[in-house]
Amino acid sequence: MIQKYDSVIIGAGAAGLMCAYIAGSRHKKVLLLDHSNKLAEKIRISGGGRCNFTNIYTEPKCYISANPHFCISALSGYTPYHFTDLLDKYKIGYHEKTLGQLFCNDSSGDIIGLLDNLCKANNVNRKMSIQVLNVTKIPNGFEITTDNIGVIHAETLVIATGGLSIPQIGASGFGYNLAREFSLNVIKTEPALVPxxxxxxxxxxxxxxxxxxxxxxxxxxxxxxxxxxxxxxxxxxxxxxxxxxxxxxxxxxxxxxxxxxxxxxxxxxxxxxxxxxxxxxxxxxxxxxxxxxxxxxxxxxxxxxxxxxxxxxxxxxxxxxxxxxxxxxLGYKKAEVTKGGVDTKELSSKSMECRKIDGLFFIGEVVDVTGWLGGYNFQWAWASAVATGNSL
Ligand SMILES: Cc1cc2nc3c(=O)[nH]c(=O)nc-3n(C[C@H](O)[C@H](O)[C@H](O)COP(=O)(O)OP(=O)(O)OC[C@H]3O[C@@H](n4cnc5c(N)ncnc54)[C@H](O)[C@@H]3O)c2cc1C
CATH class of the missing domain: 2.40.30.10 (Translation factors)
Incomplete structure (x- = not known):
């Protein structure tokens, strides 16, 4: 039996969780898939276990991209203060460590728990340990074939599979490969924020x-x-x-x-x-x-x-x-992020939807937008995810 969803999001990391929550809150029927058995490991290990989740001095100049203007729209639509408002609402404590870098008072687990609870409260169906075997474009959407939950049809498909750094915790080239399969340009990927x-x-x-x-x-x-x-x-x-x-x-x-x-x-x-x-x-x-x-x-x-x-x-x-x-x-094993990725020329800066393929979106680190050290990469993950979540 083919299961049907409004949206399938592949990758339950920072961007995938945020996008699923926003789309769910807009009453979309969302399936969030991840091949890992652990949720959002990069959030968990980030900032020495306290997640440097944003930077109050976020500006487009803090990002590297073949098109430095691409990030402006999403970053101005969802600022660091939108994220801190969310933390304030759910009473998650945080502090500025230095240079505008905001960290959780307790642990990164607070942010994972918050996003996961928001997904649950908004009826997002999250499934872990799922391998996506094939993705094809069908009329009015996508067919996604998986290893153990069968075939899914979705009107829209969001790729939030992140970059290549730290392969030992589930990073994969899935997003870049899928982009190439759909004949989208991918800017050369390289380890960044790396010794x-x-x-x-x-x-x-x-x-x-x-x-x-x-x-x-x-x-x-x-x-x-x-x-x-x-x-x-x-x-x-x-x-x-x-x-x-x-x-x-x-x-x-x-x-x-x-x-x-x-x-x-x-x-x-x-x-x-x-x-x-x-x-x-x-x-x-x-x-x-x-x-x-x-x-x-x-x-x-x-x-x-x-x-x-x-x-x-x-x-x-x-x-x-x-x-x-x-x-x-020292390569992807030690890099915090991947520079390069899906060429922003292929995407709308308002929604992250592909210009050539209706209903296909790329968000977070898989896109050719790479932040400086200091909370900028999570801010891009949140902002690009919200831009897409509101467009699904
Ligand atoms: C050690 C370390 C510390 C960091 N610290 C910070 C920090 O303090 N502040 C900051 O701003 N940034 C930090 N970063 C960078 C930040 O973690 C990333 O930029 C951010 O997580 C990107 O979000 P994302 O959702 O795009 O990707 P991710 O959070 O990496 O999520 C991608 C998800 O996709 C899943 N996935 C991958 N391939 C597949 C597949 N084939 N099928 C299904 N699912 C798949 C993965 O399992 C993962 O859950 C750090 C990174 C590292 C490695």
Whole structure:
């Protein structure tokens, strides 16, 4: 027997749950399917278990896309304050950690529970551990063939299967493959918000500093981020590196200013008569390990009064304009998101519906809209889902 629904949503993650709730609240008969046996694992593991669910400074410039204007409509239709209103209504506590990033007070489970309850209250039929075997276009809708709940007909089909990062918790290329099957363009996908790897030669210098972090400005071309850089046993991580990684192309050089708010040349010149060793002086700004390492790399550890102008130029270059060429990224296993995806030219920015295929929608991370680190990706998931939920 063929089951009939107004809408089938594939992917019960952030975007799928939100879209199902909104469509359900508009009295649509909705089936929400997921191949995983666990609900919304990415929400659960996000933000160190407390889900950085939005950012109050959300703006279109915080997103990377072949069409930077595409996200404007959805983001202005559903803002961070719409989401916090929802949390307030259901008494879920949250706080700003830093830079506009909002986190749950207790746990990410609060958000999963809220969205799941809203789906239940609005009669969404959610089924987990379902493999979608085939999707075909039929007159007035879609035929979806599954492994264990048979064949379903739906007037509209929403793809909310997310990106490729963290395959071990159910990420798959389903959405991209389906888009290609329907002859839609997919912008090249790449790991983003991902640690950068260094080659063994570079690790000789950095390896002993593993675990050290410092406030920094990272730069590729004209893009800059000012946050912490963390040195790891495989390369570079921390928020400043994750942010800039989304702009990294294989072979790009990365510039790091290790003391972005100060001028080391001026600071040394102001203390030019001091008998303090450079390595001790640098501990005013860096950890002991990093300070010693700077002196070791430059092979300069003199008293400040003994430094030559040439020494100061070298110190200035290393601290303010340290250039490193990563050997690559740590890939989808460590990436928070996938850059690229379904080409926004294929979609309406108001509803996320395909221009060429009536009734087919793509929402969330599967679309070529990638946010910065800091709650922007969930905000895109909510906003694109609401745009679609209101259009089904
Ligand atoms: C470790 C980590 C931490 C993160 N922290 C944050 C954060 O704090 N703030 C932030 O804004 N973003 C964060 N992100 C990014 C954020 O999780 C995603 O951008 C967001 O979840 C995307 O929502 P989505 O609904 O599009 O995809 P997802 O939430 O990934 O949901 C996709 C769903 O589709 C299902 N699915 C996949 N393939 C199939 C298939 N073939 N058949 C059926 N179902 C399928 C999956 O099981 C999953 O349930 C983090 C990501 C990671 C990996």
């Amino acid at each position: 950068l790897a260094l080659d063994p030669e570079q690790l000789q210098y950095f390896g002993p500093l593993s675990g050290s972090s410092f406030f920094s400005q990272t730069k590729i071309d004209k893009i800059t981020f000012m946050e912490n850089t963390l040195i790891t046993h495989r390369g570079l991580s921390g928020p400043a590196i994750l942010q800039i990684s989304s702009y990294y192309n294989s072979g790009s050089g990365l510039q790091i200013d290790m003391l972005p708010k100060q001028d080391i040349k001026q600071l040394i010149n102001e203390n030019r008569k001091s008998t303090k060793l450079l390595s001790n002086f640098l501990t005013l700004f860096f950890s002991q390990r990093i300070a010693s390492s700077i002196c070791q790399i430059l092979q300069v550890d003199k008293q400040l009064c003994q430094l030559s102008n040439k020494d100061i130029e070298l110190i200035n270059k290393l601290i303010h304009n340290f250039t490193v060429t990563p050997s690559g990224t």
